[in-house]
Amino acid sequence: MNRKVIIGILALQGGFIEHIRALNALGAETFEIRKKDDLRKPADGLILPGGESTTMSKLLTDLDMFNDLKAIISGGMPVFATCAGMILLARKIAGTQTVHLGIMDITVKRNAYGRQLGSFFVHAPFQELGMVPMTFIRAPFVESAGATVSVLSIVDDRIVAVRQGNMLATAFHPELNTDNRIHQYFIEKIVFRT
Amino acid sequence: MENNRYELNKNLAQMLKGGVIMDVSTPEQARIAEEAGAAAVMALERIPADIRAAGGVSRMSDPKMIKGIQTAVSIPVMAKVRIGHFVEAQILEALEIDFIDESEVLSPADDKFHVDKHRFKVPFVCGAKNLGEALRRIAEGAAMIRTKGEPGTGDVVQAVRHMRAMMSEIRRLQSMKDDEVFYTAKELQVSYELLKYVQEKGKLPVVNFAAGGVATPADAALMMQLGAEGVFVGSGIFKSGNPAKRAQAIVKAVTNYNDPNVLAEISEDLGEAMIGINENEIQLLMAERGI
Numbered sequence: 001m002n003r004k005v006i007i008g009i010l011a012l013q014g015g016f017i018e019h020i021r022a023l024n025a026l027g028a029e030t031f032e033i034r035k036k037d038d039l040r041k042p043a044d045g046l047i048l049p050g051g052e053s054t055t056m057s058k059l060l061t062d063l064d065m066f067n068d069l070k071a072i073i074s075g076g077m078p079v080f081a082t083c084a085g086m087i088l089l090a091r092k093i094a095g096t097q098t099v100h101l102g103i104m105d106i107t108v109k110r111n112a113y114g115r116q117l118g119s120f121f122v123h124a125p126f127q128e129l130g131m132v133p134m135t136f137i138r139a140p141f142v143e144s145a146g147a148t149v150s151v152l153s154i155v156d157d158r159i160v161a162v163r164q165g166n167m168l169a170t171a172f173h174p175e176l177n178t179d180n181r182i183h184q185y186f187i188e189k190i191v192f193r194t
Numbered sequence: 195m196e197n198n199r200y201e202l203n204k205n206l207a208q209m210l211k212g213g214v215i216m217d218v219s220t221p222e223q224a225r226i227a228e229e230a231g232a233a234a235v236m237a238l239e240r241i242p243a244d245i246r247a248a249g250g251v252s253r254m255s256d257p258k259m260i261k262g263i264q265t266a267v268s269i270p271v272m273a274k275v276r277i278g279h280f281v282e283a284q285i286l287e288a289l290e291i292d293f294i295d296e297s298e299v300l301s302p303a304d305d306k307f308h309v310d311k312h313r314f315k316v317p318f319v320c321g322a323k324n325l326g327e328a329l330r331r332i333a334e335g336a337a338m339i340r341t342k343g344e345p346g347t348g349d350v351v352q353a354v355r356h357m358r359a360m361m362s363e364i365r366r367l368q369s370m371k372d373d374e375v376f377y378t379a380k381e382l383q384v385s386y387e388l389l390k391y392v393q394e395k396g397k398l399p400v401v402n403f404a405a406g407g408v409a410t411p412a413d414a415a416l417m418m419q420l421g422a423e424g425v426f427v428g429s430g431i432f433k434s435g436n437p438a439k440r441a442q443a444i445v446k447a448v449t450n451y452n453d454p455n456v457l458a459e460i461s462e463d464l465g466e467a468m469i470g471i472n473e474n475e476i477q478l479l480m481a482e483r484g485i
Contacts, residue, residue: 058231
């Protein structure tokens with residue numbers, strides 16, 4: 001990293017502290033986004049963490065942050081979304097009319113592996129990084145992806161990591177493991193666009 | 195590839211952080227809770243205030259009622275078993291519940307033994323009044339801890355007492371020499387390894403929520419500022435004048451617990467809070483169950 005990168009982490013609900021830990025370990029500066037004003041702070045990239053997508057979406061609306069966040073990401077701000085974050089970004093959620101930010105050209109299936117008994121851990125290949133640890137907690141997967149979306153990882157024939165321009169999304173939680181390579185990938189490939 | 199259920203179960207609790215878990219007794223209430231932004235719901239036939247009023251033995255809820263709530267919402271669904279009642283826990287696991295609360299709110303089924311939670315694939319949350327109780331439950335396999343508080347009272351004093359006790363014990367532990375840690379392990383009847391972890395990290399090895407008596411957004415924010423990582427709200431919502439509005443306000447209070455301006459705004463015009471019972475008027479101290 002040439003200069004200190006600044007990443008804002010949506011901290012309305014869920015596992016945001018884990019992302020802060022991973023990013024700080026990589027030498028990035030971080031700040032929490034809890035209200036509208038926080039979205040005006042200078043940032044090189046954003047994180048949409050895991051948690052409950054319905055809760056986060058509701059809070060985005062109630063705290064009047066929804067339109068600003070959507071505009072910022074649509075405007076090209078690098079963003080890395082995990083699990084619930086991926087659901088927030090998706091253009092379509094299978095089996096429902098609900099759409100949250102709706103800016104990434106993917107259709108996701110919520111709770112696609114079932115309830116907590118379906119949660120699992122696996123080592124699987126991720127693009128050029130090779131095998132990485134992946135923790136799936138009541139996770140979604142990507143049912144279908146548009147032509148401009150590149151698929152970065154497939155586990156058991158299901159798409160679990162995708163990139164479209166400035167947006168990176170994973171169905172699993174890289175932040176729950178101490179292997180920070182996917183966060184590093186986000187900073188190098190998307191924030192700095194090397 | 196090996197699946198470490200306990201790790202995955204602790205991970206689910208991590209994803210609930212910063213959220214509010216609401217007691218609901220019908221699919222309708224569950225939908226209100228989900229729309230208000232609940233991170234999970236606790237399905238139970240009677241909320242603690244009604245259990246307290248009705249008296250008698252209270253047990254695990256009817257599986258049919260729990261299934262109704264599982265169908266109604268997409269967020270995690272929890273349910274309660276009596277302390278030590280491992281068969282009720284087996285039944286909830288068969289329902290694929292997302293989290294089991296081994297709870298002092300129900301009548302204890304065993305006055306000595308808690309459920310051996312390691313035998314289950316689904317996660318457990320347990321109540322605790324202090325560090326010793328919390329670590330004993332974790333040793334038994336709890337993937338999440340909450341304060342006991344005093345459920346169904348609308349009085350936050352006991353939850354505050356329990357959270358403060360836990361936090362000050364952790365701070366005291368952090369200043370101890372090793373020989374003192376050995377002694378404390380003996381005193382608290384917990385393993386040296388668990389205590390050592392808490393000493394090094396300054397926190398429990400699992401997520402720690404507040405529960406019992408939370409009735410207002412200010413109560414929720416108070417518990418967060420005292421160190422809770424999220425909040426359970428039981429009777430406080432559906433015993434109040436306007437449950438949907440109060441539920442939304444508490445969700446926002448947990449997110450912005452450190453911002454008095456936001457808290458002032460959302461505390462406005464919420465309608466009547468639950469009337470509640472003061473600590474010295476309580477006939478039955480549920481927090482004394484299961485130590």
